[in-house]
Amino acid sequence: MALLGGLALAGALLWRNTRQNLAARQIRSGFGFLGQTAGFDIGEGLVPYAPTDTYLLAFAAGVANTLRVAVVGIVLATVLGTLVGLGRLSRNALVRWLCTGYVEVLRNVPLIIQLFAWYLVATEILPEAASPIELAPHVYLSKGGLQFPHPVWARGWAWALAAVPPGLAAAWALVRWARARRGRTGHGPRLGWAAVLLAFAFPLAGWLAGGAPRAFELPEVTRFNVSGGVSLTPEFLALLVGLVTFTAAFIAEIVRSGVLAVPHGQAEAAAALGLAPRQAMRLVILPQALRVIVPPLTSQFLNLTKNSSLAVAIGYPDVVSIANTAINQNGQALECIVVIMSVYLTINLVTALGMGWYNRRVALVEG
């Protein structure tokens, strides 16, 4: 109690003192600026933002950009990290060496250097934006980034999207039923593929019912660059690839240590029961390894999110980049830094809560 009281008192003093200093130096303070017109452009993003919008919306666009790279990055880094981690335990020597080399190189070079390297690859080696490489019909890669077609929004797509949850529910129910039947009778089909088909059939039906829209917005090569379709800028791609490959090296080590933490007797017992190595890994080893893997994995997810603030070095407009610009335009450094800290704190607390819930699910329950 005394400690809390002391901290609160110190905090209050700091707050009062800061306000006095700002007033004495005639520096504007307060969050009123959030309602003012921002006046600068943001290069890319999911939030529809124009220079005539407010600082608040500019920050929202920055947060959306941070989330975009963090969420996609976490998913890809987990997949890549798991593959590399299992690769280091492979019985194939070449795979083992390659994965070891990957981990040692990627985790021992500072991330910012890797980001610069990826960005250099994107902007020095690729062709000019006006003469891109056509990877596939209507898929372009150049200094302007990666452009590919996207469907023009129509009612059919809304129907398809709406049909995804019932499709997944039906697939899940089918698998449960098949498993229960196998448990009861000792035989019966697995129906795994049928479940996948079912999960896809629902949205397909929705798409057909909605009039089967087939219009796509195609990127086109214009005078200066490629426009139209979905555009992923080299800044986004460099940041994403850099964060994913870097974090995957750490996740690989976590996965490897998790698997090795499962006593060898478990694998032998699985073999004695007649399980193939792949089955043993999936049914016996990994579920036990997850208990060791999940807590440090959470830290890596949080790290990836925080590391995304290096975006500013390669020109990706994440929330830090937007806040930096705002600081310069209106000079309110203190307020903008409070915004940045609250954003990362919120994102990471939510991530930690979610992972905490998952951890309790996979943890050993002793009855």
Next chain:
Amino acid sequence: MELSRRTAVSLALALAAIALPATALAGKTLDAVKQRGEVVCGVNTSAPGFSATDSQGRWKGLDVDVCRAVAAAVLGSAEKVKFVPLNSQQRFAALQAGEIDILSRNTTWTLTRDASLGIVFTGIDYFDGQGFMVPKKLKVESAKKLGGATVCVQAGTTSEKNVADYFLANGIKYKSVVFDTAEAIQSAFFSGRCQAYTTDMSDLAGARTKTAKPQDYVILPEVISKEPLGPSVRRGDDEWFAIVKWALYAMIEAEEDGITQANADQLKAESKDPGVQRMLGAGDDTGKLLGLDKDWSYRIAKQVGNYGESFEANLGPKTPLGLPRGANKLWSKGGLLYAPPVR
């Protein structure tokens, strides 16, 4: 329990001790500078013509000369300056926090900056305007033809806002790529990531000198903004504000009076013109009113040179930048440079 209470109390006291004295304003800048024996001046990390280091590591440029003029006036030697290179995002914070005495970093004077950042501009040392540079091979002759192009622009500059205004006003769609340092934005532009680079005209000319093939890039004719660049100081120290303001005016006045580095000594001994005498410390004492000595403006002319000399040495047609005097001519020659009477 006992320990945690003691810890808490001492922690609170320590924090209070740190926090309370800071409410007093920093001491008078002039006294601090004299005691320190050097002027600390915030400059651009690399803006050829304004502030950049030469092959010997010596700072050179028009903004640098303004700092040297202040040092010559206050400390007696133009060499007593410590230069702190700052990027565009650090500059105001460095001045606000008292890390530097003067911010002389090709910074545009705007109302928001003058009235809400706790700083105040002392004058204008270069009348600039924002423009665009494009690779020659794109065959673009006008900024109005940049529709659909990707434009490189530096974060936290007036350029970032001006370009948004300009394209909005002209109904042109564009994409921006924003970096936090001039070096990053220039390497992105010269590597071909953007089709256009926008910043102040003088900066464009400076950036072009850094590339291997300057002739491959053209600066478009449109000037889309007013960019009066000048030094600024912290608010609340009127004496220091006056010194920095008049140091620049002395450079301009010296050009008007025909005083150069070469002839300053001769004019000091021989000139009968009371205005020239005042400037060279041979007439009325103008320094006393500023808290300086009689020779303050003589030393500026002798050690740094007049405005025109600094311009010709750093930005003029004989330098790699090759900029014309343009609006930066003296008012008497049809330009905008005008110093109030030094008397």
